[in-house]
Amino acid sequence: MATITLTVNQAIRELSDIDPTTPLLWVLRDHLGLVGTKFGCGKGLCGSCTVHLEGVAVRSCTMPLASVAGRSVTTIEGLAGEGDELHPLQESWIEQDVPQCGYCQAGQIMSAAALLNGNAKPSDDDIDTAMSGNICRCGTYQRIRKAIRAAAEKGGAA
Ligand code: FES
Ligand code: FES
Incomplete structure (x- = not known):
């Protein structure tokens, strides 16, 4: 178990006592409550779990939390601009x-x-x-x- 810090939708998030092999998808959904990112195949094949890592589209279902430590993730919840402004x-x-x-x-x-x-x-x-x-x-x-x-x-x- 480990403590891992990353930036999600421009906010710094610290995850304590977590298995660093946990897929990012489940960290987002189960630990951070960001359920807009969906589970489909769990094997990197369908794209339903797509998020941005440093602006690049990645499959969060196959990305271990340890690989995004200290990096910046954007989910569908963070895509819109300030206030009510949609992307x-x-x-x-x-x-x-x-x-x-x-x-x-x-x-x-x-x-x-x-x-x-x-x-x-x-x-x-x-x-x-x-x-x-x-x-x-x-x-x-x-x-x-x-x-x-x-x-x-x-x-x-x-
Ligand atoms: S859930 Fe299908 S690619 Fe991630
Ligand atoms: S799977 Fe139903 S809208 Fe794409």
Whole structure:
């Protein structure tokens, strides 16, 4: 067991007496109460657990807590701006009515946000490549693409 400190959504969080091999996903959900990040496959294959590590999209279900010690994690709860201001992708998601059951959508938005952080005007191929690891059992892929394109046109990186 160990004490590990990391930054989550710009707040420093200290986790005491914790197994450092605990996957980040369960630290977020069970220890920090951030349940927007979802468990899907637990094997790094579906993307529902996607968060940002230093701005890069990562799978939190396969990332041991020890590997993020001292680093900065952003979850869907921390993506919006100050106050009620939504991230441009969140606005687009609402405008395009993207979700069906919604289960995969936090991970989808986090992958899309990481894409726009590094590529403000992605091509359709860029979008397909960046989003290829995010599975949606409801098949909302066309609306996801449309929402990413719309956010990019509005200057989508927050
Ligand atoms: S739950 Fe992490 S990739 Fe599926
Ligand atoms: S909206 Fe249902 S799994 Fe994607």
